[in-house]
Amino acid sequence: MRLLFVVNDIDFFISHRLPIAEFACKNNFEVFVASNSFPKAKIKGITFIKFDINRSSIGLWSNLNSLIQLKKIVKSVSPHIVHSVTLKSIVLSNLFLIFNRKIKKVNAVSGLGFLFTSERKSVVVAIIKGLIYLLNKIGNPYYIFQNRNDLLEFKNLGVIENYSIIKGSGVNHKEFKYVLPKTNEKVNITFTGRILKDKGILELIKAIEILPKEIKSKVVLNIYGKIDLDNPGNITETELKKLLKPNFIIWHGNSNDIKTVLTLSDIYCLPSYREGLPKSTIEAMAIGRPIVTTNAPGCNDTVLEGINGFKVNVKDHKLLSLKLQILIKDKSLRLKMGKKSREIFEENFTLDKVVEKTFKVYELVLQD
Numbered sequence: 001m002r003l004l005f006v007v008n009d010i011d012f013f014i015s016h017r018l019p020i021a022e023f024a025c026k027n028n029f030e031v032f033v034a035s036n037s038f039p040k041a042k043i044k045g046i047t048f049i050k051f052d053i054n055r056s057s058i059g060l061w062s063n064l065n066s067l068i069q070l071k072k073i074v075k076s077v078s079p080h081i082v083h084s085v086t087l088k089s090i091v092l093s094n095l096f097l098i099f100n101r102k103i104k105k106v107n108a109v110s111g112l113g114f115l116f117t118s119e120r121k122s123v124v125v126a127i128i129k130g131l132i133y134l135l136n137k138i139g140n141p142y143y144i145f146q147n148r149n150d151l152l153e154f155k156n157l158g159v160i161e162n163y164s165i166i167k168g169s170g171v172n173h174k175e176f177k178y179v180l181p182k183t184n185e186k187v188n189i190t191f192t193g194r195i196l197k198d199k200g201i202l203e204l205i206k207a208i209e210i211l212p213k214e215i216k217s218k219v220v221l222n223i224y225g226k227i228d229l230d231n232p233g234n235i236t237e238t239e240l241k242k243l244l245k246p247n248f249i250i251w252h253g254n255s256n257d258i259k260t261v262l263t264l265s266d267i268y269c270l271p272s273y274r275e276g277l278p279k280s281t282i283e284a285m286a287i288g289r290p291i292v293t294t295n296a297p298g299c300n301d302t303v304l305e306g307i308n309g310f311k312v313n314v315k316d317h318k319l320l321s322l323k324l325q326i327l328i329k330d331k332s333l334r335l336k337m338g339k340k341s342r343e344i345f346e347e348n349f350t351l352d353k354v355v356e357k358t359f360k361v362y363e364l365v366l367q368d
Helices: 010-016 018-026 059-077 087-096 123-139 148-155 201-209 235-241 258-263 278-286 317-329 329-347 350-366
Strands: 002-007 030-037 047-048 081-086 104-109 142-145 164-166 185-190 220-226 249-251 267-270 291-293 311-314
Touching: 002 018, 002 059, 002 087, 010 030, 010 081, 010 142, 018 030, 018 047, 030 059, 030 123, 059 087, 059 104, 081 087, 081 350, 087 104, 087 123, 104 164, 104 235, 104 317, 123 311, 142 148, 142 350, 148 164, 164 278, 164 350, 185 201, 185 258, 185 278, 201 249, 201 317, 220 278, 267 278, 267 317, 278 329, 291 317, 311 317, 317 329
Parallel strands: 002 030, 002 081, 030 047, 081 104, 104 142, 142 164, 185 220, 185 267, 220 249, 267 291, 291 311
Antiparallel strands: none
């Protein structure tokens, strides 16, 4: 049985989908990954194929070239299942396979991102939605959604019944264990993720800046993540550095040891505008930290209000600041909510559950 993943970013695949691919290898699948580049380290049992796919490009010739290359890849691999991850990969692979009923199409919607935030109405969005509607009506693919908001969006685009909701990409409960917060000199508020406007990083910095003077001296905001200039919502390194303050608002760049980063944290905050279901938040829940996030799609699935954290409206930095203050002042509440985060994680978001549900989808489409 041959399984082909189509993804537009190899780093995203490694961090979010590699366990599924490795499990497939152990269960007699031949696994192939078509992406924008090769992984930094060799991964046993998986064949990686490079093709030109630019996740931010909307140019006709660039995308046509990607489509032609993908056609050659599919012909050479001859997969039984094509598992496409993220919107652009979904559109390209489904366009090529629109009339192909032999190859089963599984589309993983891992968030609708920049183009689908509410205020962004454009000709490009209209064209993309029209194309997805056409692909759904003719190609009849199977979808995996991470949250109900994205499902509702796609129901307006022709998805009727061929779908499942699998909450997130999963976190290994054995690797990310519950750890009591360390006693730090200051309360450590942590953000992990790409440095983008849509991640709410500017609102988070504003929320920290307006904390009362008597609290500011007791707090540090630690930001971990890489600059992503390919994303239209990018924040440049120069822009970010202007907002930093020594010993108060600190950017550490990208981290290859998120587990340790979260272990050193007291509060995790992701005030994002929209997500599929953020793995960064799930990792913080697994470690056992209270979460402050938004009522945005995807984010709102990670927090039970007042139980394991708080939710605020998107872009509301004033309320965000107030909710952070509650946790900064109350250590016992932080511990209580952190334990609840771990309980919710174990019940809903472990890697084992995600892998099991994904392979049930594979079984289902192969029987069709």
